[in-house]
Amino acid sequence: MxxxxxxxxxxxxxxxxxxxxxxxxxxxxxxxxxxxxxxxxxxxxxxxxxxxxxxxxxxxxxxxxxxxxxxxxxxxxxxxxxxxxxxxxxxxxxxxxxxxxxxxxxxxxxxxxxxxSDDLRLWQPPSKETVELRGLRRRRDDLAQMIRKEQNRLEHPHIKTVERSLKRHVRIMANEVKELDAQIAKLVTSTPEFRRKSDLLTSVVGVGPKTAAACLAYVPELGSLTKGQAAAIVGLAPHAQDSGTLKGHRRISGGRREVRASLYMAALSTLRYDPMMQSFARRLRARGKPAKVAITAIMRKLIVIMNAVLKTGEPARGAVS
The missing domain is CATH 3.30.420.10 (Ribonuclease H-like superfamily/Ribonuclease H)
Structure with a gap:
């Protein structure tokens, strides 16, 4: 076919x-x-x-x-x-x-x-390892979201019985997340293709094993995309809002939101440890861009770089294009 x-x-x-x-x-x-x-x-x-x-x-x-x-x-x-x-x-x-x-x-x-439509992508069946990884990662992310909700409830005064129940529930789910993280790490390590891709992805400053696993689970196409496709598939491509002389704010939308949470944390880490990304962020702020716009731009650069290292098979050299 x-x-x-x-x-x-x-x-x-x-x-x-x-x-x-x-x-x-x-x-x-x-x-x-x-x-x-x-x-x-x-x-x-x-x-x-x-x-x-x-x-x-x-x-x-x-x-x-x-x-x-x-x-x-x-x-x-x-x-x-x-x-x-x-x-x-x-x-x-x-x-x-x-x-x-x-x-x-x-x-x-x-x-x-x-x-x-002229830009349709044909569906390809994922490998059984990808199906397993996606299932583990989705369950892990669902539990992490539930933990955040329960922790938010703890911020408000409760009767002691309710507070104990919330803390017990958070503790149980946190242990489940740790167990799922261990299973995900074991699956990535034991699958040669996953291990090869994870090693390449984690060569990018700020990208750790958990972000790499999220990309392997939710964006198996990564490495076969153009720069624009890589940004768009995770909802990080800026869309123009212009009309006549009006130049509106660019906005991101759509895409695979499951990956964006991991990319956000990776962007914060990159901003802390990568001097070139720090310089890039400073240039954006000097042009009047809000902090969130700078973080989003770093997330976009990260996914483009991650796509490039998988496409070339070469580890990242730390350059910001």
């Missing part, structure tokens, strides 16, 4: 609007629509029927994991498939003037999105 979108015939498109129990399927160019169960058997039957004349290009929405059967069936049948991000498809729907949101409307919109 080709990984180049330009080499794929997109005159025959199958789009899946995904829900837990069912799939609304829209096909182009015949513009036919059916609803089928969200089961591997029903999906394969639908895809095989669509393959009678020529191979279809498949588009399905990301829906909290309920799209997994569609993706796996496409890989098994050797069909190119794109997993569409919800924000992009809703913006596309607005462009089409589709204010209503139903399964039928969304299925047709997804089919048109697949036909008209």
């Amino acid at each position: 080709s990984s180049n979108l330009n080499e794929i015939d997109r005159t025959n498109i199958i789009a899946f609007e995904v829900s837990k129990a069912s799939l609304t399927v829209r096909s182009l160019p015949d513009d036919q629509q059916v609803t089928i169960p969200n089961t591997a058997q029903a999906i394969k039957r639908q895809l095989k029927a669509a393959c009678k004349d020529r191979r279809p290009f498949v588009d399905c929405e990301a829906s909290g994991g309920y799209e997994r059967s569609v993706l796996e069936c496409c890989v098994e049948l050797g069909l190119p498939v794109h997993r569409a991000h919800g924000t992009r498809t809703r913006n596309f729907a607005k462009y089409l003037g589709l204010s209503a949101k139903t399964d039928a409307v969304d299925a047709r919109m997804l089919a048109l999105f697949a036909a008209k």
Whole structure:
């Protein structure tokens, strides 16, 4: 199966609007629509029927994991498939003037999105090690977020029983986080590809094993991206807000927010230990940029540098481009 979108015939498109129990399927160019169960058997039957004349290009929405059967069936049948991000498809729907949101409307919109978009990334199945690492890291991050919430509750006066309960809960979850960190470190060390990439990533000043593990789990594409793609995929690409003579503030949005928390801590560490980053931050502040903008700019540089070291296979030399 080709990984180049330009080499794929997109005159025959199958789009899946995904829900837990069912799939609304829209096909182009015949513009036919059916609803089928969200089961591997029903999906394969639908895809095989669509393959009678020529191979279809498949588009399905990301829906909290309920799209997994569609993706796996496409890989098994050797069909190119794109997993569409919800924000992009809703913006596309607005462009089409589709204010209503139903399964039928969304299925047709997804089919048109697949036909008209030129920068779609084909879905590639992750390795079983990546799936395991992502699961461990996500659970670890969920617990860390719960710990912060419980600690925030401790800042306000409580009756002693409630306070003891909160502290006990924080202590239990903190131990769980330590155990998960140990499992993550063991998995990275025991997987040659993870270990090689982690060594390269941690050669960047400020990037530690935990940030490296977050990138390996949540951004497995890192190392195959351009500078702009690397910044955009984690939501650190600044978007212009200009109109006529008005020059608005650039803003970041979207992307994989799970990585940004790790990059924020890495940026603080980099700012402390890397003289070149310190100089870069001072130049930004001298131009009137707020401290948060300077930190965001360092986060953006970090992800670009991390992408570069994985692409070249060479450890970082500490240069700020």
